[in-house]
Amino acid sequence: MKSLLQRNRDKDMAKEWSNESGDIFERFAAGIDDAISKGESLDAADRDLNYGIKLQHDRLEKHGVTMKMDITPRGAWTEGFKLGRFQGDDHFEFYKESRTCKKDESYYKNGRRLYRNVDNYKLTQTVTDFATEENPADRQYKCPSCGAVSTVAQLVAGCPYCGTKFKMSDFYPKITNYYFNLDIGYKSGRTAKICKWSIPITFAAIITPFLLFSCSAALAEHRTASPWGIFMIGLILALIFGPTFGYCIAYWIDKMKYETNDARSNKMSTIYKGSRTAFKDYMEKLSQEYSYEYFADKTVALIKMLIYSDKPEELTFYNGPALDPSLQNILNVTSLGEVGITRMEVIGDYVVVNANVHLDDTYINGEQIRVVNDMFRVVMKKNITKPVNLGFNITSLHCPSCAGSYDATRTKTCPHCGSANRIEDVDWAVDYLGR
Numbered sequence: 001m002k003s004l005l006q007r008n009r010d011k012d013m014a015k016e017w018s019n020e021s022g023d024i025f026e027r028f029a030a031g032i033d034d035a036i037s038k039g040e041s042l043d044a045a046d047r048d049l050n051y052g053i054k055l056q057h058d059r060l061e062k063h064g065v066t067m068k069m070d071i072t073p074r075g076a077w078t079e080g081f082k083l084g085r086f087q088g089d090d091h092f093e094f095y096k097e098s099r100t101c102k103k104d105e106s107y108y109k110n111g112r113r114l115y116r117n118v119d120n121y122k123l124t125q126t127v128t129d130f131a132t133e134e135n136p137a138d139r140q141y142k143c144p145s146c147g148a149v150s151t152v153a154q155l156v157a158g159c160p161y162c163g164t165k166f167k168m169s170d171f172y173p174k175i176t177n178y179y180f181n182l183d184i185g186y187k188s189g190r191t192a193k194i195c196k197w198s199i200p201i202t203f204a205a206i207i208t209p210f211l212l213f214s215c216s217a218a219l220a221e222h223r224t225a226s227p228w229g230i231f232m233i234g235l236i237l238a239l240i241f242g243p244t245f246g247y248c249i250a251y252w253i254d255k256m257k258y259e260t261n262d263a264r265s266n267k268m269s270t271i272y273k274g275s276r277t278a279f280k281d282y283m284e285k286l287s288q289e290y291s292y293e294y295f296a297d298k299t300v301a302l303i304k305m306l307i308y309s310d311k312p313e314e315l316t317f318y319n320g321p322a323l324d325p326s327l328q329n330i331l332n333v334t335s336l337g338e339v340g341i342t343r344m345e346v347i348g349d350y351v352v353v354n355a356n357v358h359l360d361d362t363y364i365n366g367e368q369i370r371v372v373n374d375m376f377r378v379v380m381k382k383n384i385t386k387p388v389n390l391g392f393n394i395t396s397l398h399c400p401s402c403a404g405s406y407d408a409t410r411t412k413t414c415p416h417c418g419s420a421n422r423i424e425d426v427d428w429a430v431d432y433l434g435r
Helices: 004-012 024-038 047-062 190-220 227-271 275-283 292-308 325-329
Strands: 065-073 081-086 092-109 112-130 140-142 149-151 165-168 174-182 330-347 350-365 368-383 394-397 429-434
Touching: 024 047, 024 065, 024 092, 024 112, 024 174, 047 065, 047 174, 047 292, 047 330, 065 330, 092 292, 112 292, 112 368, 174 292, 174 330, 275 292, 275 330, 275 350, 292 330, 292 350, 292 368, 292 429, 325 330, 325 350
Parallel strands: none
Antiparallel strands: 065 092, 081 092, 092 112, 112 174, 140 149, 165 394, 330 350, 350 368, 368 429
């Protein structure tokens, strides 16, 4: 029979995640490092998440920084556990899945490492799928411009014959959000570390005072007794009970270290635990797309794109004022998994949602890198008068001024004639982003 230590080592030596796996969680975890460092798309991620990754790659290149993020399975839950399936709305369904891992994150510039953080985390991903429809990727579609027939999957990048661009629903299932929380549960080597810490703590906090007390008691109250006899009794008692108290104190210090770092996520979960229910109850009366998970993932994805973009004012979904210039120095944005709704109201044809979003942001200043917990205030809006298409949809995109086709889902300006153009407001847009 294997010992507990050996079983824990076996868990630490779990197989590497593979981007060739049939498991969407594994493919995303295995490919995220290359996607960021090379600016590549992840087949497991949705379009918003992939576009944010591309913008992050461009931001790193702009600052001359290379980011390396090794994520390896580790600990007690390398096979994962689902946090529950949510029947989101009439269009999408969601579930969250977590797995324990080790994340080794480093930043390099001019061949020198500027920053490194290695720790154990729970990686959580949101998997989004159609509630009723099968994946349409292999469906045949006739281009409305030239009449050529292609598969829908081929048309993602535009018609291969005439270049017409399309706006279409994503192919699901896809990862629509991911975040890391420190793993304060199972930690390989934690017992050995605590024991090492308990040795100085034991002598400093337990044995030394005990011995001093024993000596003073012998000299002050038992002058007829042998000081060395009382000293030996104190030493024996200290050696018996001291390590236990020392271990407990060291364990408490170790636990508090990780719980303090993780407290922000726990605090947010407590403060905003009513956001999901409040959002659903309010939106269900207005629209067939009333899922909090969709809204939260979309909010985080749009914030990331705004932060990473060099020209956020040109993004189709942003209608707010100029952003804080310091956001241009952010190299990495990590969601903490919560979007806290503070206010909801209907103004004209739009539902307007005010929310607070906590993010861990990695800033660069010259060759100094620091991680800051930022709280952003965001105002999201969505047109509730537009009909909701509950199945897969694909439409061609053309500039109303020159009829040229371009990806109007990412930019407001036509590259052919320079005219401003906003696609119809059928999804969430951002009216304000600030601290």
